[in-house]
Amino acid sequence: MSVTVDFNDLTRAYGPVKALDGLNLHLQPGEMVALLGPSGCGKTTALRILAGLDEPTSGTVAVDGRDITGVPANKRDMGMVFQAYSLFPHLTVVDNIAFGLKLRRKGKQDRVSRAQEMLELVGLSEHADKFANQLSGGQQQRVALARALAIEPRVLLLDEPLSALDAKVRVQLRDEIRRVQLEVGTTTLFVTHDQEEALAVADRVGVMSRGKLEQIATPAQLYTNPSTPFVAEFVGLNNKVAAQVNRGTVTVLGTDMPALSGSIDSGSGVALVRPESVTVQPDTDGTAVVASVAFLGPMSRVSATLADGALVVAQMASAQAQQFTVGDRVAVGVAAAPVLVVAAA
Numbered sequence: 001m002s003v004t005v006d007f008n009d010l011t012r013a014y015g016p017v018k019a020l021d022g023l024n025l026h027l028q029p030g031e032m033v034a035l036l037g038p039s040g041c042g043k044t045t046a047l048r049i050l051a052g053l054d055e056p057t058s059g060t061v062a063v064d065g066r067d068i069t070g071v072p073a074n075k076r077d078m079g080m081v082f083q084a085y086s087l088f089p090h091l092t093v094v095d096n097i098a099f100g101l102k103l104r105r106k107g108k109q110d111r112v113s114r115a116q117e118m119l120e121l122v123g124l125s126e127h128a129d130k131f132a133n134q135l136s137g138g139q140q141q142r143v144a145l146a147r148a149l150a151i152e153p154r155v156l157l158l159d160e161p162l163s164a165l166d167a168k169v170r171v172q173l174r175d176e177i178r179r180v181q182l183e184v185g186t187t188t189l190f191v192t193h194d195q196e197e198a199l200a201v202a203d204r205v206g207v208m209s210r211g212k213l214e215q216i217a218t219p220a221q222l223y224t225n226p227s228t229p230f231v232a233e234f235v236g237l238n239n240k241v242a243a244q245v246n247r248g249t250v251t252v253l254g255t256d257m258p259a260l261s262g263s264i265d266s267g268s269g270v271a272l273v274r275p276e277s278v279t280v281q282p283d284t285d286g287t288a289v290v291a292s293v294a295f296l297g298p299m300s301r302v303s304a305t306l307a308d309g310a311l312v313v314a315q316m317a318s319a320q321a322q323q324f325t326v327g328d329r330v331a332v333g334v335a336a337a338p339v340l341v342v343a344a345a
Contacts, residue, residue, distance in 0.1 A: 004062075022059075041209050064154070076155075079151060081158050081159070083161060084164070155188070203218070226262075237274070245268075264343055280324065286331040
């Protein structure tokens with residue numbers, strides 16, 4: 001049965017440095033929450049405290065309403081998958097997966113049956129009798145996931161599980177992790193510094209900075225409605241375009257749009273505009289000039305220098321971008337979508 005997880009006013013100090021600074025976070029039963037942020041933001045510290053591998057300076061951790069702050073790690077029923085696969089090289093795949101069950105004194109038949117069930121879940125049934133060094137990195141991480149789930153953990157903890165893999169395998173395995181998590185229904189905390197990874201797999205994403213939770217929301221809400229400049233900057237590429245704010249309305253490149261909560265109240269500022277909200281049109285009398293065209297497969301990015309010298313990047317279909325050449329004069333505009341406006345530096 002899926003459980004809730006609660007971090008209650010959690011702090012963790014290392015001397016004068018606060019790795020966590022009053023973290024409050026609630027995970028619903030069966031929910032996958034990703035903690036996203038740069039190195040040193042506190043996301044891994046939060047996961048380690050939940051796992052019982054670190055102790056908070058103050059605050060509590062609860063699972064299904066029960067305070068587990070003082071419970072030893074081996075009594076918490078947590079399944080963990082790390083960046084390093086941490087498989088036992090002298091054991092076969094099936095024995096690696098069954099290892100946690102053996103520690104729990106499960107019978108051999110039950111161990112093997114459960115391990116084979118988990119192997120089928122992660123699509124590796126035919127590799128049961130192989131050793132770790134006979135598997136690819138992606139396959140080893142699948143085994144690590146199967147091992148974590150074999151013990152039927154109350155909570156699944158994923159600590160940068162894809163960082164050691166190449167780009168193509170990472171995309172495949174992140175989708176696999178999400179499929180498995182949805183099928184099993186285990187409440188899951190996923191820690192990553194990769195925004196694309198977090199947005200692709202999580203029900204909600206929490207962005208952390210300097211030990212604090214800046215914002216937690218669904219991936220779509222986080223991307224379209226960032227509540228702080230840090231979130232807007234960290235999640236997705238932004239253009240910084242001169243803007244005017246008047247009574248909640250922002251004027252950017254001649255277009256009026258609503259100001260997001262957290263914007264400056266009035267006056268001159270800088271709007272943080274997503275590349276897909278920027279429009280570029282051929283115009284021999286335009287005041288902007290194409291600076292570069294970058295082909296990215298089905299999508300391309302066209303950079304243009306505005307009359308004030310600012311550089312903006314537009315993202316569009318590659319078929320549309322092919323009409324532009326460096327030096328072309330163009331008209332640059334923005335879609336009338338809500339934006340966050342910060343004070344000019």
